[in-house]
Amino acid sequence: MRLKTLFFILPMVITFFGCSSLKKIVEPPKVELQDVRITNLSFLNLDLDVVLEVENPNNIDFDVKNLKYTLDINSKTITTGTYTKKVLVKSKTKTLVSLPLKLAYKDILDSAVLFIKKEGMPYKIQGSAEIGPFTIPFNDTGTLKSSDL
Numbered sequence: 001m002r003l004k005t006l007f008f009i010l011p012m013v014i015t016f017f018g019c020s021s022l023k024k025i026v027e028p029p030k031v032e033l034q035d036v037r038i039t040n041l042s043f044l045n046l047d048l049d050v051v052l053e054v055e056n057p058n059n060i061d062f063d064v065k066n067l068k069y070t071l072d073i074n075s076k077t078i079t080t081g082t083y084t085k086k087v088l089v090k091s092k093t094k095t096l097v098s099l100p101l102k103l104a105y106k107d108i109l110d111s112a113v114l115f116i117k118k119e120g121m122p123y124k125i126q127g128s129a130e131i132g133p134f135t136i137p138f139n140d141t142g143t144l145k146s147s148d149l
Contacts, residue, residue, distance in 0.1 A: 026058050026060070026132065026133070027057045027058055028131075028134045028136060029054055029055055029056050029057070029058075029062060029089065029131045029132070029134065029136060030054070030055040030057075030136070031052055031053070031054050031055075031129050031131075031136045031137075031138045032052065032053045032055075032138065033050070033051070033052055033053075033125065033138055033139075033140035034051045034052060034053045034096065035049075035050075035051040036048055036049075036050050036051070036123065036125070036142060036144060037049045037051065038144065039100070044104060044105060045102050045103060045104055045105065046102075046103045046105065046108070047100070047101070047102050047103075048100070048101045048102075048103065048144075049098045049099065049100055049101075050069070050071075050098070050099040050101060050125055051096055051097070051098050051099075052067075052096070052097045052098075052099065052129070052138060053094055053095070053096055053097075054087075054089050054094065054095050054096075054097055054129070054131065055093075055094045056089045056090065056091055056092065056093060056094075056095070056131075057092065058091055058092070059091050059092065060091050061088060061089065061090050061091050062088075062089050062131050062132040063086045063087065063088055063089070063131070063132070064086065064087040064088075064089055064095075064097055064129050064130070064131050065084065065086045065087075065129075065130050065131075066082055066083075066084060066129070066130040067082065067083040067084075067097070067099055067127060067128075067129045067130075068080075068081075068082045068127045068128050068129075069081060069082075069083070069099060069125060069126070069127035070125070070126055070127060071101060071103075071123065071124075071125050072123065072124040072125075073103075073108050073121050073122070073123050074108075074121065074122055075122075075124075076108075078103055078107050078108055079101060079103065079107075083099050089131065097129075108121065120143035120144060121143065121144045122141070122142075122143050123141065123142055123143070123144055124139075124140070124141045125138075125139070125140055125141075126138065126139040126140075127139075
């Protein structure tokens with residue numbers, strides 16, 4: 001009877017303590033916003049690549065998945081979403097993860113006028129990335145200018 005109980009309880013104990021122990025052994029990766037690039041400019045849309053640098057200080061590889069983001073332009077939320085494509089981050093390396101966004105001018109009309117006049121569009125991007133057992137937040141602000149093309 002004791003042996004059956006042990007075999008039933010042991011996997012639960014390993015699962016419970018395994019996750020918390022992993023977070024003590026493994027360092028959380030670092031996520032930093034590297035760049036916001038204008039990739040295409042058309043009559044209707046502005047295409048951007050939001051480039052994040054993910055640093056993995058550990059001896060094991062991680063997948064970056066479920067990048068959740070919110071983009072504000074001129075203090076107005078323009079788009080939110082989740083980028084679900086997995087990106088492998090090798091151990092002891094830094095990897096760039098590119099988050100493609102398409103913005104319609106009608107959604108950013110006031111800012112588009114400033115952009116065209118070369119004054120720039122103030123932006124704020126924030127979100128989080130699931131990396132292995134961690135959820136890492138990121139947050140940055142800046143100004144997009146037509147001279148960035």
